[in-house]
């Protein structure tokens with residue numbers, strides 16, 4: 210099964226490259242399943258229902274999110290209406306929407322996708338992400354209830370992300386990190402067969418600070434006096450993500466490669482498709 214994950218779409222630049230390039234990638238690489246993290250799609254802060262629907266229309270099967278999920282208040286209501294929209298699964302009981310879903314890929318495979326958020330340097334009051342992940346994989350084991358299991362672990366600390374990778378190694382197809390907006394160079398298949406990358410990177414303008422216009426973040430570091438709002442950077446974007454060939458027999462990763470397409474960052478595409 211051919212799986213593509215795209216990291217945090219940031220603002221109009223990020224949306225533009227995803228909406229323009231994704232349909233062609235699905236056709237050229239014969240992708241069976243696509244997950245896009247959309248937590249920064251609306252001007253850097255959250256996502257609207259229109260953006261969600263346009264992303265699904267472009268071929269994404271699922272949109273995951275993270276700590277910015279509720280920045281656009283309308284998400285609190287549309288999260289209930291869209292099965293393909295996921296918020297972190299370890300939010301408190303009673304939070305709108307859902308953090309995990311079972312979907313059918315273009316090749317007929319049953320794909321379980323979960324969005325889980327880290328606690329280190331981030332949200333210490335969340336439910337334990339490791340317990341949450343264990344509950345999910347124990348209730349829908351790979352090769353029993355699901356042919357593939359994808360985990361978007363939205364976290365700040367690479368230590369927590371790597372620990373989650375090892376915790377789930379052999380029990381899920383992919384653990385991919387989001388939130389830090391910079392692609393890490395540790396793309397690999399872990400010891401027991403799970404594809405792993407600490408952070409997929411963002412789909413956004415890299416002439417920026419994490420996809421935002423660089424002047425105001427720099428000003429805040431220099432002076433601590435806010436002079437303006439954070440605005441999404443508007444230059445041409447790089448599309449960043451992770452490509453994984455998942456075994457239809459074992460549900461584990463057979464091949465994995467970073468994806469970087471577009472402006473600025475050195476291009477990278479899988480050589481196995």
Ligand SMILES: [Fe+2]
Nearest residue numbers: 217248249388
């Ligand atoms: Fe993000």
Ligand SMILES: [Fe+2]
Nearest residue numbers: 275276277388
């Ligand atoms: Fe985030």
